[in-house]
Amino acid sequence: MLENPRAARVKTVARLASKNTRSETGAFLLEGPQAVGEALAWRPELLVELFATPTALERYPDVAEAARNADIEIEYVSEPVLDAMADTVTPQGFVAVCRQFPTSIRDIFGGSPQLVAVLEEVRDPGNLGTIIRAADAAGADAVVLSGRAVDLYNPKVVRATTGSLFHLPVAVGADLGDVLGRARAAGLQTLAADVKGDDLRALSVDGSLRRPTAWIFGNEARGLEDGDLAKVDGVVAVPNYGKAESMNLATAASVCLYQSAFAQRG
Structure with missing residues (x-):
């Protein structure tokens, strides 16, 4: 489990709240069970990393099952780590890094x-x-x-x-x-x-x-x-x-x- 909110990996995810970082990496931040669930259901190939707290996985077993079905690994994190990654005050236990996918x-x-x-x-x-x-x-x-x-x-x-x-x-x-x-x-x-x-x-x-x-x-x-x-x-x-x-x-x-x-x- 990732437990240090000041870890370099946590900061890397959190920086996706910045437009410059999103432009440089071609990635973006996804938060909450609803958005993560929709990504898993419709575009699972876009998910690069998926983080969740144990409590959130217990509360939203359907999201955990969708991740398993899509062969997406979930990394367990502590509540302080998830809060440090997220852009919102209440991210509801899930944060993901996704690839951008604009259409021409x-x-x-x-x-x-x-x-x-x-x-x-x-x-x-x-x-x-x-x-x-x-x-x-x-x-x-x-x-x-x-x-x-x-x-x-x-x-x-x-x-x-x-x-x-x-x-x-x-x-x-x-x-x-x-x-x-x-x-x-x-x-x-x-x-x-x-x-x-x-x-x-x-x-x-x-x-x-x-x-x-x-x-x-x-x-x-x-x-x-x-x-x-x-x-x-x-x-x-x-x-x-x-x-x-x-x-x-x-x-x-x-x-x-x-x-x-x-x-x-x-």
């Missing part, structure tokens, strides 16, 4: 997608992770990060996806103009979510949302630039029936993606 936009749009979420310069880790989770739940084929977006493998992003990161392809570092061109070439309409757009309900009624669609969502503070809005096929607003000043980006994205999902499956 060529592969995404070469696969005849029906629903894609494109996030232009989305900076908030919680928003990004939640939108990936919502895209997964809505049955989207992929997520694309364009512009200067938050790092996909930021620990807060990874946690907010609650494992959905392992369910659908995500491309990073794309240029929005290139993404729009590839989407159209693949037969997708491009719709931008923006408060200045047409009411989302109209597209739901006229059947437009049944078409393959790439939804474009902009930065939390600025939205999309006017020049970018001029490049898409349509600009759509989620109606606000109450007194809220605005809608959270992740919430608006969830509504748009689900409206497309409902229409495409209708």
Whole structure:
């Protein structure tokens, strides 16, 4: 059992909370039984190291069984060691080191997608992770990060996806103009979510949302630039029936993606 929280190996794992270290190593940090369980179920080949406390393995025997089935060795660590490795205050007994696995936009749009979420310069880790989770739940084929977006493998992003990161392809570092061109070439309409757009309900009624669609969502503070809005096929607003000043980006994205999902499956 690894018991010294100041050991070099522990510090090496903990440094993955830093973007520079993630970029240098091509690895990222995974925490908690839910995320580790999803990685074991869907992409076990990505796990480089898996650490757990004896208590956690007793509490989550399904995770231990999944590791055995995937032939992944679990290294026992003490609670202080796990706390030193983790980015969270309460990592729930599991920490893993995983290999990064971004997908190219060529592969995404070469696969005849029906629903894609494109996030232009989305900076908030919680928003990004939640939108990936919502895209997964809505049955989207992929997520694309364009512009200067938050790092996909930021620990807060990874946690907010609650494992959905392992369910659908995500491309990073794309240029929005290139993404729009590839989407159209693949037969997708491009719709931008923006408060200045047409009411989302109209597209739901006229059947437009049944078409393959790439939804474009902009930065939390600025939205999309006017020049970018001029490049898409349509600009759509989620109606606000109450007194809220605005809608959270992740919430608006969830509504748009689900409206497309409902229409495409209708």
